[in-house]
Amino acid sequence: MSLDPSAAKVRWGVLGAARIAVNKVIPGTQRASNAEVVAIASRRPEAAEKAAADLGIPRHHGSYDALLADENVDAVYIPLPNDAHVPWALKALDAGKHVLCEKPLALSAAEAQTLVDAAAQRPELKVMEAFMYRLHPQWIQFKQLIDGGAVGELKSIQSYFSYFNRNPDDIRNNPAKGGGALMDIGCYQISLSRWLFGAEPDRVLGRIETDPDYGTDRTADGVLQFDGPGGRGTSTFTCSTQLVPYQRVNAFGTKGRVELEIPFNAPPDKPCVIWTQSGSSGEYGEPLREEVPIADQYTLQAEAFGAAVLNDTPVPTPLTDAVANLRVIEALRASDAHDAWVTV
Numbered sequence: 627m628s629l630d631p632s633a634a635k636v637r638w639g640v641l642g643a644a645r646i647a648v649n650k651v652i653p654g655t656q657r658a659s660n661a662e663v664v665a666i667a668s669r670r671p672e673a674a675e676k677a678a679a680d681l682g683i684p685r686h687h688g689s690y691d692a693l694l695a696d697e698n699v700d701a702v703y704i705p706l707p708n709d710a711h712v713p714w715a716l717k718a719l720d721a722g723k724h725v726l727c728e729k730p731l732a733l734s735a736a737e738a739q740t741l742v743d744a745a746a747q748r749p750e751l752k753v754m755e756a757f758m759y760r761l762h763p764q765w766i767q768f769k770q771l772i773d774g775g776a777v778g779e780l781k782s783i784q785s786y787f788s789y790f791n792r793n794p795d796d797i798r799n800n801p802a803k804g805g806g807a808l809m810d811i812g813c814y815q816i817s818l819s820r821w822l823f824g825a826e827p828d829r830v831l832g833r834i835e836t837d838p839d840y841g842t843d844r845t846a847d848g849v850l851q852f853d854g855p856g857g858r859g860t861s862t863f864t865c866s867t868q869l870v871p872y873q874r875v876n877a878f879g880t881k882g883r884v885e886l887e888i889p890f891n892a893p894p895d896k897p898c899v900i901w902t903q904s905g906s907s908g909e910y911g912e913p914l915r916e917e918v919p920i921a922d923q924y925t926l927q928a929e930a931f932g933a934a935v936l937n938d939t940p941v942p943t944p945l946t947d948a949v950a951n952l953r954v955i956e957a958l959r960a961s962d963a964h965d966a967w968v969t970v
Contacts, residue, residue, distance in 0.1 A: 636724070636932040639665040639699035641690045641714055643677040646728065647705040651756075652681055654894070654924025655703070660932040667693035690714060694721040701726065701935060703756070707797045708804025709733055712741050715753065719744055724752045724935050726927075730813045731755045731948035733804050735956060738949045745945055752934050754941040755948040757817055758927040759890055764898040764918040765818075768877070768884055772822055776904060777879025783822060783861040784876045785815040787890060788869040798867060799840040806842035808834075808955050812865035814890050816850070816954045817947075819861035822877060823852045826950055827861070829967045832958030837868070844868040848958050851967075881906050885913075894922035 638661055640647050647666075655661050663683050668674035671688035678686035687693040694702070694717060701724035704714055712732045718725045725745075732738035745753040759765055772780055789811075797803040798810050820826060827850035837844040845866040852859045875889040882904030892898050897917035905911055934941045954970055961968040 634936075635660050635662045636928075636935050637698055637700045638663045638928075639667065639693045639696060639702045639723070640683075641667055641693060641702055641704050641718075642706045643668045643670075643673040644705040647703065648677050648681065651703060651705065651924050651927075652677075652683070654922045655928040656681070657922060657925045658928035658932060660936060661928045664698055665693055665696050691717075694718055694723060700724060701752075701931070704728060707800075708809055709802065712737050715741050716744055719748050719751055719753070722751070724931075726754055726756050726931050728756050729817075729948070730804070730809050730952060730955070731945075732952060735949050735952040738945075738952050742945050742949060750938075752931065752941050753945050754931055754934075754943055755945065756927060757814070757943060758923040759814060759818070759892070760821065760943065761926040761930055762892050762898070762918075762923040763921050764886055764892060764900055765889070767900060767918060768875075768886060769822060771884050771900075771902065772877055772879070775881070776902060777877060777883055778881030778906075780823065780877060780879045781859050782878040783819050783859070783863075784878070785818065785861070785863040785874065785889070786865075787811045787815060787873045788864070788866040789871045790869060791867050794840070799837070799842055801841045805840070806844070806846075807865040807867045808843050808846045808958065810865075810867065811890070812846050812848065812863065812958075813951055813955065815861075815863035815865060816848070817951050818875065818889075819850050819852075819863070820947075820950065820954070823859055823861070825852050827851055827954060827957075827970050828853045829969045830954060830957045830961055831967050832961035834959065834962040842867070846958065846962075850954065882910070892921070892923050894920070894924075896920060 665685040667687035674686035702718045704727040798805045831849040833847045834843045835845040850861040875886045885901040887899045901913045903913040957968045957970045
């Protein structure tokens, strides 16, 4: 599909009526200045009809193929289970649609690479993994502080992300669908570590606790070691689908630290908070609290992706980043299986 360069908005279609789509992404996209959600599809026609009615979407389809055949759709958002991401992204490309796909992009780095290769054959189409957190102002400021030397030399990142879910019908508790803590939320902690250090980890150490009923990783601990020209750094994290709900990120350096209170599920209706503490030679001031203006990270994601589509410019995060993230997940699993450090 060739988008009219004079178009002011990207016309979106949504493959599936998942909670993340209905509750977060679609409302956020509808608030974007350069976006219009024009269609939604579900294999359960009644679900598509209800979502369309509730959200004011003009058209609904009873199959994903029908939405991909909709000539009024320029780009598709894919919030399907993880095992369906690449198959439907490939079909969307074949249909001439731009693609924004939920994270993680695939079940494996090899599968993700098939989409990278397919996208390379269609350079006129934009494809991106939906790691919306990087576009929120709190993360932009967080990275600017680190890159600008606010913490001195970055040495350590510590992050925590958990929730409690024992619903047997939830796809996040289904290993065949790519469920588990690492794929669902640990992927954020790996992504932010690679992004902040500006490098790939040299080796990793993983410890995984598997749910005896579901067979998914319900809790995972990881250590990512970075060695580079700027020195050595380490990221440690815990993610869990069966612990008290909590999230936090801290970055420590030779001259200070930066902390985010709500790093991942940033609320769209109230400010986020950044804490900074700095000093030198063992003398550090009191932590400073700063509020970041209210922002909807899903609106920002739609606007950034839409700008790339409308202006034919690169998407904010290249697709190859998704492959690199999955390589780290695979290395953490291998580390747990062999009870040893694993080179990425």
